[in-house]
Amino acid sequence: MAENMSVVINVNGAGREVSVEPRKTLADAIREDLGLTGTHLGCEHGVCGACTILLDGEVVRSCLMLAVQADGAEITTIEGIADGDALHPMQSAFSEYHGLQCGFCTPGMILAGIDVVSRNPDPSPQEIREEMGGNICRCTGYQKIVESVQAAAAVMSAEGGSA
Amino acid sequence: MTTTQENRWIGVSAPRREDAPLIRGRGRYIADIEPAGTVHMAILRSPYAHARINGIDTAAAEALDGVHCVLTAADLEGIGDFPTIWRLPGQKECTTPAFAPGKARYVGEPVAAVVADSRYLAEDALDLLDVDYEILDHVVDVEAALADGAPVINEDMGDNTIIEYTFPGINALGVAGDIDGAFEEADEIVSGRFKVGRYSGVALETRGHVAEWDDLRQTLTLHSGSQVASLLRTELAAALGIPETSVRILTPNIGGAFGNQWDRYPEDILVSLASMKLCRPVKWIEDRREALQATVHGREQLQEWQLAANSDGTVLGLKGRVLSDQGAHLHSVGIGPAWVTGAAAVNQYKIANYHCDVVGVATNKTPNSTFRGFGGPEAMFGIERMMDKTARRLGIDPAELRRRNMIQADEFPYFSPGGAVYDSGNYPAALEKALEAVEYDKVREEQQSLRDQGVYRGIGIASYIHVSGFGPSAILGILDYYTGGYEGSTVKIDPHGRATLYTGMIPMGQGTETTLAQVAADHLEIDIANVRVVWGDTDQTPYTGFGSAGSRSNVAAVAVIKAIEEIKAKAVRIGAGLLEADPDDVAYADGRISVKGAEEMRSLSLADVAQQAYWAHKLPEGDQPTLEATYVYDPANFTTACGTHVAVVDVDIDTGKIDWVKYVVVDDAGTIINPLLVEGQIHGALSNGLGGAMLEEFVYDEESGQLLSSTLMDYLVPSFTDLPDFEIHHLVTPSPHTEGGFKGMGEAGCFPAAGALANAVTDALSHLGVEADQTPVTPSRLWSLIDQAGG
Ligand code: FES
Ligand code: FES
Numbered sequence: 011m012a013e014n015m016s017v018v019i020n021v022n023g024a025g026r027e028v029s030v031e032p033r034k035t036l037a038d039a040i041r042e043d044l045g046l047t048g049t050h051l052g053c054e055h056g057v058c059g060a061c062t063i064l065l066d067g068e069v070v071r072s073c074l075m076l077a078v079q080a081d082g083a084e085i086t087t088i089e090g091i092a093d094g095d096a097l098h099p100m101q102s103a104f105s106e107y108h109g110l111q112c113g114f115c116t117p118g119m120i121l122a123g124i125d126v127v128s129r130n131p132d133p134s135p136q137e138i139r140e141e142m143g144g145n146i147c148r149c150t151g152y153q154k155i156v157e158s159v160q161a162a163a164a165v166m167s168a169e170g171g172s173a
Numbered sequence: 174m175t176t177t178q179e180n181r182w183i184g185v186s187a188p189r190r191e192d193a194p195l196i197r198g199r200g201r202y203i204a205d206i207e208p209a210g211t212v213h214m215a216i217l218r219s220p221y222a223h224a225r226i227n228g229i230d231t232a233a234a235e236a237l238d239g240v241h242c243v244l245t246a247a248d249l250e251g252i253g254d255f256p257t258i259w260r261l262p263g264q265k266e267c268t269t270p271a272f273a274p275g276k277a278r279y280v281g282e283p284v285a286a287v288v289a290d291s292r293y294l295a296e297d298a299l300d301l302l303d304v305d306y307e308i309l310d311h312v313v314d315v316e317a318a319l320a321d322g323a324p325v326i327n328e329d330m331g332d333n334t335i336i337e338y339t340f341p342g343i344n345a346l347g348v349a350g351d352i353d354g355a356f357e358e359a360d361e362i363v364s365g366r367f368k369v370g371r372y373s374g375v376a377l378e379t380r381g382h383v384a385e386w387d388d389l390r391q392t393l394t395l396h397s398g399s400q401v402a403s404l405l406r407t408e409l410a411a412a413l414g415i416p417e418t419s420v421r422i423l424t425p426n427i428g429g430a431f432g433n434q435w436d437r438y439p440e441d442i443l444v445s446l447a448s449m450k451l452c453r454p455v456k457w458i459e460d461r462r463e464a465l466q467a468t469v470h471g472r473e474q475l476q477e478w479q480l481a482a483n484s485d486g487t488v489l490g491l492k493g494r495v496l497s498d499q500g501a502h503l504h505s506v507g508i509g510p511a512w513v514t515g516a517a518a519v520n521q522y523k524i525a526n527y528h529c530d531v532v533g534v535a536t537n538k539t540p541n542s543t544f545r546g547f548g549g550p551e552a553m554f555g556i557e558r559m560m561d562k563t564a565r566r567l568g569i570d571p572a573e574l575r576r577r578n579m580i581q582a583d584e585f586p587y588f589s590p591g592g593a594v595y596d597s598g599n600y601p602a603a604l605e606k607a608l609e610a611v612e613y614d615k616v617r618e619e620q621q622s623l624r625d626q627g628v629y630r631g632i633g634i635a636s637y638i639h640v641s642g643f644g645p646s647a648i649l650g651i652l653d654y655y656t657g658g659y660e661g662s663t664v665k666i667d668p669h670g671r672a673t674l675y676t677g678m679i680p681m682g683q684g685t686e687t688t689l690a691q692v693a694a695d696h697l698e699i700d701i702a703n704v705r706v707v708w709g710d711t712d713q714t715p716y717t718g719f720g721s722a723g724s725r726s727n728v729a730a731v732a733v734i735k736a737i738e739e740i741k742a743k744a745v746r747i748g749a750g751l752l753e754a755d756p757d758d759v760a761y762a763d764g765r766i767s768v769k770g771a772e773e774m775r776s777l778s779l780a781d782v783a784q785q786a787y788w789a790h791k792l793p794e795g796d797q798p799t800l801e802a803t804y805v806y807d808p809a810n811f812t813t814a815c816g817t818h819v820a821v822v823d824v825d826i827d828t829g830k831i832d833w834v835k836y837v838v839v840d841d842a843g844t845i846i847n848p849l850l851v852e853g854q855i856h857g858a859l860s861n862g863l864g865g866a867m868l869e870e871f872v873y874d875e876e877s878g879q880l881l882s883s884t885l886m887d888y889l890v891p892s893f894t895d896l897p898d899f900e901i902h903h904l905v906t907p908s909p910h911t912e913g914g915f916k917g918m919g920e921a922g923c924f925p926a927a928g929a930l931a932n933a934v935t936d937a938l939s940h941l942g943v944e945a946d947q948t949p950v951t952p953s954r955l956w957s958l959i960d961q962a963g964g
Contacts, residue, residue, distance in 0.1 A: 031293065033293065034293070041204075041205075046198070047198070047201075047202075047204070047205035048197070048198020048199060048200070049198070050202070050204075050377075050378070050428070051204065052377040052378065052379075052428075052461070053461040053884075053885045054460060054461060055461065055884055055885065055886070057884070057885035057886055058377060058885060060377055087198065088197065088198030089197065089198045089199070092197060097196065097197075101196040101197065102196075104192075104196050105188065105189065105192040105193075105196055106188070108189070108849050108850065108852070108853050110192065110195055110196065110682075111429075111682035111683065111684070111853055111857060112376070112377070112378070112426070112427060112428045112429045112681060112682030113191070113192070113195030113196075113200050113426065113428070113682070114200075114202065114376075114377045114378045114426075114428030114429060115377050116195055116196060117198045120196065135898070138893070139893040139894050140893070140894060142893050143892050143893045143894050144892075145893075146377060146885070146890055146892060147377070148374070148375060148376055148377045148429050148431070148857075148860070148861075148890065149377075149429055149682045149853075149857045150853060150856055150857055150860070151856030151857050151859055151860035151896055151899065152856075152860070152892075152893045152896055153856050153896075153898055153899060154852075154853060154856065155893075156893070
């Protein structure tokens, strides 16, 4: 087995250092070494989007990357998007519009939703469906997720588009 | 009921109390649980569809640094199998073992397990296991499995027929039809042969457990995503040979279950056994490939139906044969789903003469067992396709044919020749409402002109019944279903007047915690914020006979109401003593206990009375201290949710692609507790139903017996762009059989979905005579049908 390697990542605004096997996925490192279990694993082969995080501002699937590849990067996970006790508008909208049932896809959906709105402040339902097509939900049939993202987009642009 | 503010919460879209942690990433799912000292299990599964296991060399794996133990069938001495709890008469005996019993019978059957410091390491060790397999002939097609000379999958059964069960067409009153007479008399006989594809819940969270054996106390704590913790506790203790009192099941958040988590699985035993062996916590999380191979599949049936009708459209009789592809062995519920198919196939129609043979067949595939819908969607697919075929044959509009045969609103209770008793509903009203919503006549008119422009638009109607609230225990007994149909609820009022409700139900995403709190708040007439719901711990919560299912909250809700009635009666007795009044003159209303007619002057709050109940200084004779009650409710009858869906689609005849135009739902699920959550359940069930109608399929290679769809790249679940916006309308016919009028509805959306879609596609291609009789109606399958039809 290869020697562990040290990886420095800025996680939700704080610098962290972990020592991981080179073969460890970023998703596993986030969950096991950083203790942030809000990032979920639904497939571990890049299809479902449950493991979605933001890495240097881009959405990525953390199951498809190795932790060592994230050395020096800045990542945002679901745990890092609320401002203290104040929820991110996307979080509030998911709850208000019933955009979640079991909640397993939800962290990935919320991050993907934030990403969509950051690129398109006023997305149509069809645009949301197309843009978020890489995230799977088995519970909701998607309609209420679309409504949630639309509602959050309205709040976010009213607040000045800050994600 | 003496209520002044009845239904403050029931009928309201109360926000979900489940959401707060989930939207923050602070849910606690099974994979998030890791007690100190946890070691990790990985499972070696058969790569062959059918192979004798002549030996397993574990030495190299055991020698690997960081490996704690290797388990094989040799370690199962004294360990029992999980039983099949639905044992119909004539069904051959069949159980679920922890490891393949001497031979593997499907790709994915557990063969050995390794426990190591990390999951990565455990998987390394799997590669070092050397299994001596002797490959046997396999069979993955249900008709081939019944043919002479087919490889026999379970030798002790003699052949691959597990059971042949006949529905003779006798209703619950003992009235028998005359099926032969009906077919002789009929003007037309219409036949259909349908293949209902194999698919399943495929929850986004895979299965998993963490087992903690405490050797000093001799107790096993199992963190598990099971939907039926009570049954799991009973059966797991029996399998492990330890007292049930030693087993505690804790349920964390569940990332979707869809019925699949209702079953007991080999890994439930394996992870527990490993923990008992090592005296430390053992964790097993299924990976996606395992989830597709080894979590139960659902649905797959080959149906043949014949329908006898008069030329005026009156359906006289229905007879059929349903071959249920059970996979390698019966799982927890046996052929239960296929039995339900036979019981439900006459659907909403007055078909007096009925006969159906259901055959459970073994094949070298993953067991086919519990999945949202449980035989109902299969039945609805067959009958609704038959209704459309009949309509076409007779030259009657499909809506009109349904209209002419539906059970009318004044004909309940209706005793169906499938044996079920339908409690209530208004089927014609649901149909008319759906037709109106979809603008049926207008779409029909447009259809022709669109076709001239090369747009192939189709309209598909499918009506359904969903027999739910499973069920009165006595009836389960008659059906040889070895579990009860009851739900228990304990309600405790604390000395400050707040309520804690203990339920055996397990929230799996459908918002059970919120809906039960709504019911409790309304019936106690207190603020919902003062109701806490406790679930997911067999040490605290009542035993549930049947466990959680999307369609069970109606039964659980009644248990809550009944327990609260006892509490209110006791509060009145205690209150009357304190108010120095006759209990008959005292009433519970608005969360207060008051002398009737003097509510302003002589009245106590629930907290006042609760405090007295805890001090117990002055209790009425015969009353025990504290203020709590437990009620175990056994439903008096099944409830039948019902409705009609209409799908409108355009088919691209060059590619076989289906585009959505509209999807209209009219549902009748009795009294609705939380409209927003009900809508969510309908959407979700529809996505399960349409997934299997259009995309999702476990495909097996005939040649090798391999499961070809064992990643989410091959097993296609519907994505954002595959599903339409659903338009939902409700009718409310309260169930006469349940307190509160609730009917179970969490599964209903998937019942008519495949029928509606297939009818729409067939309608769109009627000029070609293409019939969508096999699900899923994938673009490639549809394209070949179009191609064969010369389109
Ligand atoms: S877990 Fe990463 S995409 Fe599914
Ligand atoms: S809410 Fe369950 S998978 Fe999306």
